[in-house]
Each structure stands twice: as C-alpha cells, then as structure tokens.
Amino acid sequence: MFYEKIEKALKFAKKLGVENIEIWVEHDKINELSWRENREIVNTTDFTGVGIRVIIGKKQGKFSFTGIGENMLKHGIRIAYKIAKLSKPDHFFPGLPEKYEKSNVKCLYDKKIEEMNLEKIKDIKNSIIDITKMEIPKGNIKTICSEIFLFSFNQEINEKITTLSAEARLKCGEKSFRKTFSSRTFEKFLKDVETFSKRTQLLKNFKNPKPVKSGKWDIVLLPEIAGSVFMKMLVEQLYADAVQKGKSAFEETEIAIAKENLTLIDSGIIPHRVGSRAFDGDGLKTRETILIEKGVLKSFLHNYYTAHIEEVETTGNSYRKYNSLPEVKANNIILKEGDIDIEELNNCIFVYKIIGSKLSNPTQGIMSFNIAFGFIKTDQELIPVSGGIVYDDFFDIIKNRIEICKNQEWHENLCFPPILMKNVNIIGK
Amino acid sequence: MKEIVKEIGNYVIKKIENFVSYADVRVHMFRFLVIKTENRKLKEIQAKEKYSVALRVMQNGKIGFASITGFNKKSLDKLISNAFSSLKACSTNFELAERKPEKAEVCSNFKLHPCKFPLEEKILICEELNKISITSAKIKVSETWLGEMEEIRYFTSTDGADIITKFISTGIKQTSVAKENGRIQKLSETKSNVGGYEFVYSENWSEFVRKISFLTEKMLHSSFPPKEKIPVILDPKSIGLLLHESLGHACEADLVFSGSSLLKNMLGEKIASESVNIYDSGVEENGVFVPYDDEGVKKGKTEIVKNGVLKSFLHNRETAAKFSTTSTGNARAENAFMLPLVRQTNFFMSPGDYKLEELIEDTKKAIYVSGIGAKGGETNVSTGYFTFTSGVCYLIENGEIKKQLAQIPISGFVTEALSSIDAIANDFSLHFNIFLGCKKEGQRVKVGFGGPHVRVNKVMIGVL
Known part of the structure; x- marks a missing residue:
C-alpha cells in the first residue's frame, strides 16, 4: 500500500513535468514512559513525516507534511513544484546524487528495542535506579523504531534503526540535575549508564554549595561537559556551510589551531551509537573523517552540496529530518584521550553540570557558561560549588592552556575524556 | 477545516464514551511558511503542514495517552487502541481539578489572511528588505526571513467541551554578520506580530533591517563594560x-x-x-x-x-x-x-x-x-x-x-x-x-x- 502510494506520487510528479524529485519518508513508532515522583504516564505515538523536494534545473522547491495520504502527497508535490518555479537558480546546486549508497554499520537496529512493550520500559527505569543508586524523581524513557525511505525517479534506499533513550533528573544531595542516555542498542545503553554511574557517585554528597569566587581557576570539564562545550565552540564551526558563508572563525585547513595533544574525529560508522547511520541525508554512505590531527x-x-562547491568528496555529514533540507551536521564526535589521570589533579574545579553554554560567541571564541554543579578539589577536601560565570577565550585555551585526560566516555553521540583548562577567567560572587 | 476537525473529534468520542470515565481529543493543524533571503538572493522557501490527533482516556483514576498523524478512520481506530494499551500499562492514580466544559470558537485578529497574499509578493518583500540590510562592505552575511504561521486547535471531551481556536501570526527576522580585520560579530533580531499580511504596512521594516546591520557593524568596535558592580x-x-x-x-x-x-x-x-x-x-x-x-x-x-x-x-x-x-x-x-x-x-x-x-x-x-x-x-x-x-x-x-x-x-x-x-x-x-x-x-x-x-x-x- 505504502509503495503503491509512492509510485503513484512519482508518476504524478512526472506528469506535472518536474525534472527530478526526492521523497523522504520517516515512520516512527514511539513508546514512552514519563514520570514525576510517583506519577507515571505512558504514551504511544505513531508518526509519519514526509518531505518532498522537487528539482527543476538548478532550482528546487520543498514541502513537508505529516501523514501519508495519496491526496496529501499530490498536494505536496504541487506546492513544492510551485515553489521550485518561483525560486531563483542556485548555480552551486549539484542536483540529486546519481547513486544512493549505504555503508556497512553494525548494530543500528535492535529487535529487543522494537519489541519492547510498556511494561518492559518500566523495568529499564528500575535498572537505571539500581545502577546509579540515585533517586530519579523525574524522567522519561523512549523506544523509537524508525524506518527511513528515500525515493527519487530512478532509485530508492531505506534503513530501519532503533533508539533507546532516557532523560533522567538524578537527585544528588539537595539538588538534582538532568542527564540523557541514548543508544541504538539495549546492551550499550545499560553499559553507558554504568560508566556514568561509577564516576558520579560523589555527587550524592552535593550539599550546601558555595558560589565560586572571582578569579583565575584551573577547571576540569567532565566528559559530557567537555563534549557539549567542544560541540558549541569548535565542531559547529567546522561545518563547511558555516565556513563557506563566512560564519565560522576558520577559513582553511592545514593550520595549527590547537596544542599537539588534540585530535578530533567525526564518525558515522561506529556500531551502537546514535550518531551512526548507514546513509546520510543525501542518501550517501557515512564514513570517518579526521577533523583535527595533533x-x-x-x-x-x-x-553533497558543500562538497560540490569545493570540488571535494562529501564526508557523509548531511543531516535532515522530513521537514528540513539536508544540512551539515556532526555524526559521532570523538576526542582522542590523553595521559593525565584526573585522580591526580588538585586545586581545581571539577565541573559536572553547566547552564547557559549557548550564550557563548563561538565565532569570536568567547566561551561563556555558568557552573551549576561542581567541586573544588584540594588534596584534603571536596567543596561543592554552584554559580559563577566562566568567561574566556576558547581559542587561546585550546592553543595554550588545555590538557587532555585519560578515559573517554560516551554521552549520546559524543565520546570525550575529561579536559583540563588552565587559568580560566571566572566571574563569581 | 472546521467540519473536518469536528468530524474527527466526534468519531473518536462516540466510539469510546461508554468505556471511559473521561476522555478528551485534541486535533492540531499547523501551517508554516518561511521565506529566507541571503546576500541579495532568495535562498529558501520552507512550507510545512502538520496534522496530528491526540486522545487521552481516563478510567478508574488511570490515564492512557496516544497520538497519531493520520486523519482517516483506520488511523483513528489505531489511535483508540493505542490509548487503551497505554491506559492498561498505567499504574498511577490521577485526579483532575473540576472545570466548566466550555463551548467556543475564537480567532486572533487579522485583516489580510496569509493565503490571500500572493507568494510572489512575499518573496519580493523579503528580497527587497535583504538588499536594504546590506548597508556596507563590512556586512558579509545578511539573512532576512519572512514567516507566517496559522494554527488551528480543536478540543472536545466526553463532558461536553467543544472549543476551536485559531491563531495567525507573521514576522520578520534579520541576521547580520559583520567582519573586519579578523573580528566577526553577529546580531539576530525578530519582530513578530499577531495578525496577517497587514503587518507589512504597519511598520518601517527597511529601518528595522538597516538598524540591525548598523548595530552589528558598531559591535565590531564595542568594548566591554567596566569591571565593577553597577546596576x-x-x-x-x-x-x-x-x-x-x-x-x-x-x-x-x-x-x-x-x-x-x-x-x-x-x-x-x-x-x-x-x-x-x-x-x-x-x-x-x-x-x-x-x-x-x-x-x-x-x-x-x-x-x-x-x-x-x-x-x-x-x-x-x-x-x-x-x-x-x-x-x-x-x-x-x-x-x-x-x-x-x-x-x-x-x-x-x-x-x-x-x-x-x-x-x-x-x-x-x-x-x-x-x-x-x-x-x-x-x-x-x-x-x-x-x-x-x-x-x-x-x-x-x-x-x-x-x-x-x-x-x-x-x-x-x-x-x-x-x-x-x-x-x-x-x-x-x-x-x-x-x-x-x-x-x-x-x-x-x-x-x-x-x-x-x-x-x-x-x-x-x-x-x-
């Protein structure tokens, strides 16, 4: 029935006179358990989203909608066609790829997740509580089974992937903080929870935090914080569309931008990980790319688009949803670990949770965030701290004041070790 | 449109009202159009329509919830069955505060409905503003966006509520990026308006986009405030x-x-x-x-x-x-x-x-x-x-x-x-x-x- 509808839609598009067409269909079955204190609510969603892109020469028109009725498909093609005709030609537009391709990535689909019923999802909640030994007053767990189809006039490609994700507000002493776990397979999901749990047990003692005093501090960003700061301050500036538009601080490769201890990789082909998939938003295979080496x-x-402009091969980083055009986005980001043992670090602030990192100005290199949870570690004691704006020059830090620690950890699509930033400017109480 | 959403709501309510102590159905229809121009050129037109139906059922203090994208009877039957599965898995007792079941049909104010304003003219306005926003060679990137949104929400329940609300809004967004001697500054500002395309004539939009670019340029040379505690x-x-x-x-x-x-x-x-x-x-x-x-x-x-x-x-x-x-x-x-x-x-x-x-x-x-x-x-x-x-x-x-x-x-x-x-x-x-x-x-x-x-x-x- 589904293929019939698509076939009819493609025929309709041909009749209308479009040169080429792309129909992106996402079908998600989502089971969700959310809870707050003792209140639990279960929710089942059956979602279909369709994105249509009509091509006329160097012009394209796009329309998206939910549901997949035959009339809606025709309506969508008509609107996309009208938009394409009204659009201006984009001379850089390479058209659609000639051949869709998949990479061979393992463990993107887990039958256990697809078949997990609502009762079993409740068991996962209990497993997280058992492993972390923390109270979780609020959270949600979702199983998502997604089928993605991409059609054009002469080819099609599809894949089925699963995601198990949890968002938990973990209670630590007097406070609580939000943590997300996410994996394509059940097995890795629980392992990630275990890894996180081992490192964060001391948060249970987070009581009576003091604001950080203004001054220069050595700070240790724990893996998920390091990952989120690097994504915001660095990785998003390595997106070729940002570079081509002059929205990035970088213009060219083969220049030293950081200390030799820093090597950063993007990969869309790591088994189990949520940043992995067999093909990207252009229908082309994912791969591994070294972004920064020493x-x-x-x-x-x-x-596909940005690569065409620079006459290079795509890195397989096209990302799209049914309702957006393909854009550049990271798959999984991995920072190679260093040799510093964080246990040996003293007289610095260990940062466990930040807020406000989106307030940074990455193109200018201004890193800005607030410490929501942290500990000042001296050789004698751990002092809980909360409050204080970290405000410093990120580019100077990665060039001169950064050390990379041992032991990477996965947090969603980011694999980072802890990072030591030295002599960082903090505005406190 | 009004008839369609009411039909959906009534179909679901009629099918379940004898099996629950309370249920409500929400139908949501959303239409969004964005025209984006960049550096004097039309860059992108995004047109989206979203349709969804939600059902919340309540029995013996338990709640079940489900949602779906399709509006046909097969999809709605699946919605009902999913909601009852959720209800079965629910282990919490819920209580909802009393409220008066209202009947209403309300729409936000507008004069010129977005659908009555030709797409070609919307593109022209956006392109023209984008050209105006490039005030000097220091403005390396200028993006001007024109957006419109129409949203219909229908709510009906087993205790007799029947409400349709409609919200129409429009807006302009300007993002300017200025660059000089290796320094980059970016500023983004939006002005949104409840209403239709009469908004185009209600304000001096040329001045608005020019001002954003002007301020972005000035930011290239602006300094930090003094390091002291001041209000x-x-x-x-x-x-x-x-x-x-x-x-x-x-x-x-x-x-x-x-x-x-x-x-x-x-x-x-x-x-x-x-x-x-x-x-x-x-x-x-x-x-x-x-x-x-x-x-x-x-x-x-x-x-x-x-x-x-x-x-x-x-x-x-x-x-x-x-x-x-x-x-x-x-x-x-x-x-x-x-x-x-x-x-x-x-x-x-x-x-x-x-x-x-x-x-x-x-x-x-x-x-x-x-x-x-x-x-x-x-x-x-x-x-x-x-x-x-x-x-x-x-x-x-x-x-x-x-x-x-x-x-x-x-x-x-x-x-x-x-x-x-x-x-x-x-x-x-x-x-x-x-x-x-x-x-x-x-x-x-x-x-x-x-x-x-x-x-x-x-x-x-x-x-x-």
Whole structure:
C-alpha cells in the first residue's frame, strides 16, 4: 500500500513535468514512559513525516507534511513544484546524487528495542535506579523504531534503526540535575549508564554549595561537559556551510589551531551509537573523517552540496529530518584521550553540570557558561560549588592552556575524556 | 477545516464514551511558511503542514495517552487502541481539578489572511528588505526571513467541551554578520506580530533591517563594560526574558509540586520589591494567542506577584487538583503528538510610574541592556540562578546614554534581582518570536514576554 502510494506520487510528479524529485519518508513508532515522583504516564505515538523536494534545473522547491495520504502527497508535490518555479537558480546546486549508497554499520537496529512493550520500559527505569543508586524523581524513557525511505525517479534506499533513550533528573544531595542516555542498542545503553554511574557517585554528597569566587581557576570539564562545550565552540564551526558563508572563525585547513595533544574525529560508522547511520541525508554512505590531527585542522564536514562547491568528496555529514533540507551536521564526535589521570589533579574545579553554554560567541571564541554543579578539589577536601560565570577565550585555551585526560566516555553521540583548562577567567560572587 | 476537525473529534468520542470515565481529543493543524533571503538572493522557501490527533482516556483514576498523524478512520481506530494499551500499562492514580466544559470558537485578529497574499509578493518583500540590510562592505552575511504561521486547535471531551481556536501570526527576522580585520560579530533580531499580511504596512521594516546591520557593524568596535558592580537598566524585552526564564519557569506548578522550584514554600512571601506586579495572561496585544489551553480551560489573567508578594503558581488540571485549587489554564502542548505541560502564556511585569527619561536621568552609572539581539537564557529553577546573554548594551553615565558596549552575559539569583529593583518606568511592550519557542521537556511553545524599563541593582555581569 505504502509503495503503491509512492509510485503513484512519482508518476504524478512526472506528469506535472518536474525534472527530478526526492521523497523522504520517516515512520516512527514511539513508546514512552514519563514520570514525576510517583506519577507515571505512558504514551504511544505513531508518526509519519514526509518531505518532498522537487528539482527543476538548478532550482528546487520543498514541502513537508505529516501523514501519508495519496491526496496529501499530490498536494505536496504541487506546492513544492510551485515553489521550485518561483525560486531563483542556485548555480552551486549539484542536483540529486546519481547513486544512493549505504555503508556497512553494525548494530543500528535492535529487535529487543522494537519489541519492547510498556511494561518492559518500566523495568529499564528500575535498572537505571539500581545502577546509579540515585533517586530519579523525574524522567522519561523512549523506544523509537524508525524506518527511513528515500525515493527519487530512478532509485530508492531505506534503513530501519532503533533508539533507546532516557532523560533522567538524578537527585544528588539537595539538588538534582538532568542527564540523557541514548543508544541504538539495549546492551550499550545499560553499559553507558554504568560508566556514568561509577564516576558520579560523589555527587550524592552535593550539599550546601558555595558560589565560586572571582578569579583565575584551573577547571576540569567532565566528559559530557567537555563534549557539549567542544560541540558549541569548535565542531559547529567546522561545518563547511558555516565556513563557506563566512560564519565560522576558520577559513582553511592545514593550520595549527590547537596544542599537539588534540585530535578530533567525526564518525558515522561506529556500531551502537546514535550518531551512526548507514546513509546520510543525501542518501550517501557515512564514513570517518579526521577533523583535527595533533592540533592541525585537517578537514571540514561536508554534505553533497558543500562538497560540490569545493570540488571535494562529501564526508557523509548531511543531516535532515522530513521537514528540513539536508544540512551539515556532526555524526559521532570523538576526542582522542590523553595521559593525565584526573585522580591526580588538585586545586581545581571539577565541573559536572553547566547552564547557559549557548550564550557563548563561538565565532569570536568567547566561551561563556555558568557552573551549576561542581567541586573544588584540594588534596584534603571536596567543596561543592554552584554559580559563577566562566568567561574566556576558547581559542587561546585550546592553543595554550588545555590538557587532555585519560578515559573517554560516551554521552549520546559524543565520546570525550575529561579536559583540563588552565587559568580560566571566572566571574563569581 | 472546521467540519473536518469536528468530524474527527466526534468519531473518536462516540466510539469510546461508554468505556471511559473521561476522555478528551485534541486535533492540531499547523501551517508554516518561511521565506529566507541571503546576500541579495532568495535562498529558501520552507512550507510545512502538520496534522496530528491526540486522545487521552481516563478510567478508574488511570490515564492512557496516544497520538497519531493520520486523519482517516483506520488511523483513528489505531489511535483508540493505542490509548487503551497505554491506559492498561498505567499504574498511577490521577485526579483532575473540576472545570466548566466550555463551548467556543475564537480567532486572533487579522485583516489580510496569509493565503490571500500572493507568494510572489512575499518573496519580493523579503528580497527587497535583504538588499536594504546590506548597508556596507563590512556586512558579509545578511539573512532576512519572512514567516507566517496559522494554527488551528480543536478540543472536545466526553463532558461536553467543544472549543476551536485559531491563531495567525507573521514576522520578520534579520541576521547580520559583520567582519573586519579578523573580528566577526553577529546580531539576530525578530519582530513578530499577531495578525496577517497587514503587518507589512504597519511598520518601517527597511529601518528595522538597516538598524540591525548598523548595530552589528558598531559591535565590531564595542568594548566591554567596566569591571565593577553597577546596576543595569533592562528594556522591556530584556526584563521579559529575565522574568520568563527566572520566575516564570519557577512558577510552573509541576516543578513546584515535585520540589524542583525554589518557590515551593514561598506562596504569600515577598520575593520582589514592593512596586513589582507580574502577570500571566492568555490574550494580550502583541502577545501569543491562548484564549483556552489544551485541556479546554479558559485562560484568563493570572496574578503572579502583587506588590512584591508571590500570589499564585501556574496550573493545569492535574497540578490544580494536587494544590486543591482551580486550573489557571496553563496546560499547553506544542502539538497533538505531545502531552500538555504546565507552560507560561504571556508572562510580564506591569508598568510603574517613572518616565523613561527620568529613570535614565536619575542614574549615575549603569549598563543599559537592550533586548535587540538578546539570546535566550537558561535557569536553574531549584536555586533561582539564571543566565542570559544581553542584546546590544550601552553605558549610562551621569544620566546620559553613552557608548555602545559588547553583548554581555547577565546572571543572578531571581529573588535577589527582583528585590533589588528600585525604579520601574511607565512604558510597556510585549514580544514573542514566530520563528522560535520556549523549550521544556522537548516541546517548544510560543510564549510572550515583556514589561516596562526597570532598574535592577543586583545582577552579575560577565566581562573578559
């Protein structure tokens, strides 16, 4: 029935006179358990989203909608066609890829997740509580089974992937903080919870925090914080569309931008991980790309469009949803670990949770966030701290004041070790 | 359209009414068009339509919830079956506060419906504004966006509620990136409007886009404020942002009940200066249009702070039952795929009695914080610690606005900041953003925020 509808839609588009068409269909079955204190609510969603892109020469028109009725498909094609006709030609537009391709990535689909019923999802909640030994007053767990189809006039590609994700507000002493776990498979999901749990047990003692005093501090960003700060301050500036538009601080590769201890990789082909998939938003295979090697910027991240402009091969970083055009986005980001043992670090602030990192100005290199949870570690004691704006020059930090620690950890699509930033400017109470 | 949504609602309700103690159906239809021009060229036209149906069933105190994208009978039957599966898996007893089942059909004001304004003309307007926004060679990237949104929400329930609301809004967004000698500055600002394409003629949009580029260029040379503790004068957009982030979220009763909000034991206590009055209201000029919430409750004007004293939290039917009160009409969901959460509508401070000129003249040294280009903030509701990045700032010295300053992060503790307000102007404006919304638990809803100019003495300012 589904294929019939698509076939009819493609025929309709041909009749209308479009040169080529792309129909992106996402079908998600979502089971969700959310809870707050003792209140639990279960929710089942059956979602279909369709994105239509009509091509006329160097012009394209796009329309998206939910549901997949035959009339709606025709309506969508008509609107996309009208938009394409009204659009201006984009001379850089390479058209649609000639051949869709998949990479061979393992463990993107887990039958256990697809078949997990609502009762079993409740068991996962209990497993997280058992492993972390923390109270979780609020959270949600979702199983998502997604089928993605991409059609054009002469080809099609599809894949089925699963995601198990949890968002938990973990209670630590007097306070609580939000943590997300996410994996394509059940097995890795629980392992990630275990890894996180081992490192965060001391948060249970988070009581009577004091605001950080203004001044210069050495700070240790724990893996998920390091990952989120690097994404915001660095990785998003390596997206080729940002570079091409002049929205990035970087213009060219093969320049030293960081200390030699820094090597950063993007990969869409790591088994189990939520940043992995067999094909990207252009229908092209995912792969691994070295972004920074020993401090030297080696590559930007490309999709089919940006790669065409620079006459290079795409890095398989096209990302789209049914309701957006393909854009450049990271798959999984991995920072190679260093050799510093964080246990040996003293007289610095260990940062466990930040807020406000989106307030940074990455193109200017201004890193800004607030410490929501942290500990000042001295050789004698751990002092809980909360409050204080970290405000410093990120580019100077990665060039001169950064050390990379041992032991990477996965947090969603980011694999980072803890990072030591030295002599960082903090505005406190 | 009205007939279609009613048919869907009636079909579902009729099929289940004999098997539940209560059920409600929400139908959501959403149409969104964005035209984006970049560096003198039409870059992209995004047209989206979203249709969703949600069913909430209640039996013996248990609740089941399901949602679906299809509108045909097969999809609706699946929706019913999924909702009953959820009901079966539910182990919690729920109670909903009583409310009057309303019947209504309301639409926000508009003169020229977006569909009656030709797409070709919309593109022309956007292209023309984009050309105007490139004020000099220093503007390396200029993006001008034109957006329109039409939303229909239908709510019906087994106890007789039957409400259709329609919200039409339009807006312009300008993003300018200036570059000189390796320095880059970016500024983004949006003006949104409740109504149709009459908005094109209601304001000087050329001046608006030119101003954003001009300010971006000036930011290339702006310095940081002095490293000293000085007050800030927040403009209506900035105080609105601060209130929304720091107080509005802390007033959401789901967070209060779970103990996550610092306001949990503070009802009736003084949390701000005596001259501070704060409200949450569903229908206000230039604000988002929420006459009824997603539980069919009429959203009036809720008094949050009166003369500095905390008077009320924001409730849906569930939290209202827990607090033995009535719902304030704040159950809102982004669309029918999502469960309604306790959300703000238009959250604002009411004006005071200072004239703006007097307020500035009365200030020896302060930072004037405008909301132009301000980025959204974040707050820790359990501590009341908030942070947001200002828009364009200026130094005030001896009662005069002087040089432009760089954008700065502003942080503080909400009750401390609100208690340090010593002057409130008699002006007022309200804002919302058609292109973005406030995010909570993965859902984005449009919110209005604003107030008058105010002087705040206790906040932290980030400087290098």
